[in-house]
Amino acid sequence: MYEAVLFLHNLVRWAVLAFGFLALWRPGAKEGTFFAHTLTLQVVLGILLAFVSPLFQGALASLEATMQTPGEARFFVAEHWVGGLIALGLAHAGLGQVRKGKPRARLFFALALGLLLLSIPWFRPLLRF
Numbered sequence: 001m002y003e004a005v006l007f008l009h010n011l012v013r014w015a016v017l018a019f020g021f022l023a024l025w026r027p028g029a030k031e032g033t034f035f036a037h038t039l040t041l042q043v044v045l046g047i048l049l050a051f052v053s054p055l056f057q058g059a060l061a062s063l064e065a066t067m068q069t070p071g072e073a074r075f076f077v078a079e080h081w082v083g084g085l086i087a088l089g090l091a092h093a094g095l096g097q098v099r100k101g102k103p104r105a106r107l108f109f110a111l112a113l114g115l116l117l118l119s120i121p122w123f124r125p126l127l128r129f
């Protein structure tokens with residue numbers, strides 16, 4: 001279960017980034033929907049992962065020590081998911097702008113994408129095949 005969710009969470013990241021760049025380049029309803037919806041899927045996978053990940057659960061079990069020690073565990077417990085959730089809000093805000101025909105869609109997509117690029121653990125494998 002854990003390996004399967006980790007594999008999917010790793011892979012779906014590329015779809016999110018691809019659709020994010022597409023939405024930024026051409027901020028239409030179709031592109032925005034693909035971006036916001038793949039990101040929603042990724043967040044759902046991430047929440048599932050947090051429940052089954054030995055790393056995340058171990059870090060939660062000793063939260064005080066985790067928070068005092070900079071490193072991988074603290075990154076996942078305190079930073080990674082916060083960035084992902086804010087990006088989700090921004091991507092959906094962008095989609096709302098597109099649907100209302102308002103001009104700020106590209107700004108929201110750009111902010112979402114920038115935040116995602118900062119929140120992704122690039123120190124981890126780029127693919128898990």
Ligand code: HEM
Binds near residue numbers: 128
């Ligand atoms: C609420 C949102 C999210 C939660 C709770 C979450 C949770 C997690 C956790 C717990 C891990 C580490 C699992 C482990 O090593 O045992 C992880 C890894 C990772 N997350 Fe997320 N995540 C979220 C959003 C995102 C988003 C939005 C992206 C990218 C678009 C993303 C990309 C990744 C990647 C690339 C890894 C490394 C996977 C690997 O090592 O193969 N996550 N996430």
